[in-house]
Amino acid sequence: MDFTPTEEQEAARELAGRIFADLATHERLRAVGTGTDAELWKALCAAGLPGAVEETGLLGLVLLLEEQGRVTAQVPFAASCAYGILAVGRHGTDEQRTRLLPGLRDGTTVVTGAFPASGTVSAHDGRLSGTVDWVPWLRDATHVLVPDEDRDLWLVPLVPLGPTEEDAVRVDPVELTAPWSAGRLVLDGAAGERLGRRCGERAGASGGAYEDVLAVARIAFAGLQAGVCAGSLARAVEHTSVREQFGRPLSTHQAVQLRAADAHMDTEAIRVTAYEAAWRFDEGLDAGGAALTAAWWASEAGKRVVHAGQHLHGGTGADLDHPVHRHFLWGRQLDAYLGGGTELLAELGALLAEGDLS
Known part of the structure; x- marks a missing residue:
């Protein structure tokens, strides 16, 4: 396995990171409220990032979604790529691909x-x-x-x-x-x-198109969770480095260091399992079990990380208007959307019992 991004994947990630950092600011997110940031979505599509997923593969999409998750940018990037571009590209007829993919690339079709x-x-x-x-x-x-x-x-x-x-x-x-x-x-x-x-x-991978699209979605949203957790942890590190208690930064206290270290390890576990699942998928290998593993880590570990990020902010983390609280909300929602750790573990156990997990 080699998770080193290609030049194309790295270029797309850097471009996405710049766009998200410039436009998905705390002030803009507050102004958007509960809706989609239409201007940000237009900017992403104008830069060709949704369409780039056709070339950079699922691992490339995971890298882009990490950048989205870091700032909790409110755009339907994961959904439209997983259920649109990749689903139509892999399972649509020639006529459907010709008709639907241009709109999915430029964002007019979501x-x-x-x-x-x-x-x-x-x-x-x-x-x-x-x-x-x-x-x-x-x-x-x-x-x-x-x-x-x-x-x-x-x-x-x-x-x-x-x-x-x-x-x-x-x-x-x-x-x-x-x-x-x-x-x-x-x-x-x-x-x-x-x-x-x-x-x-349908011919091809066992289980057909439904299982294929479900695996893609699980991997994509696990990648999004990796970014959400990384963003939450980065905010916690910044806060504890400048916030003082008893005359010294909070980050110098052993309990804070241990909590942050555990969150870091959980975030890396989410990231590496999402990368492995995406790599297997792009290589044409069976990725169903790896997708479940990535989803389980994103669900179980994701909850721990966003709780830790909020906790390390102390009372500030309970402020509904604070950026870290948005990471907390996204992390909990991704846990629910992926199915919850118990349900995912039961499905993974069934695969193991049936001998279908490679």
Whole structure:
């Protein structure tokens, strides 16, 4: 395994880091509130960063999402790349790729995903019905990728809706722990477009397109969590280095050092498992087990890190307007979105028991 970024991956990461640092400031995030930063999204797309993922691969996307997580930038980058660019690029038909990828590259098309499958959406003759309680970035998306009860994948357009579809698709705003422009998706005979071929007709990786897209999403959001944790820890280190207690910086106290060291090790564990899973995926190896491992670390260790970051700020960390509190909210939301440590560990254990974990 070699996680050293290529020149293209490193260039994309540096560019993303500059854009995020310049535009995703604390003041701008306060002004955006719970919505997406449209100006930042336009800047990222104008720089060609979503489209660059087609060349830099999933590891390249993880590197970009780390930069987003460091500043908790409110853009649907992870969702639209995992459920849009990579899903369409890998599993769409030639016609779908030709039609959809240009808009996904320039940001005029934004796809999110109603993942993982909950078994609540059914499909009949291309019409979908069911409810998904919350989908991240749904209020900002033009399409949502929905798995049905058979785990076939369907692209459902959200805007613009014609007269016959306006009652078939409903998006109800939902406020989550983190400001992810989420919504409740209600489908009542909505027209859907199957992504690629039927599940049983797909060749390639075992499990089909649904498992492939789920693995990509888990790895991508684990990479995002690595950035969130790194940003939280960096703020804690800065705070404890200048804040004094009993005449000396907090960072000189052994208890503070140990707490920060544990958070650092947890952050590195999230990062390296996300890198390994992304590398396996890009190399065409089975990445399902590695994706679960990365998601578990992102869930379990991510909670510990953002709690530590807030704790090391003392009373300041409880201030809802403080930047470190935003990292705390994102870390907890990513834990919930990835499925929670217990559920992920149970799924990982099932793979081990079945001998399907390589």
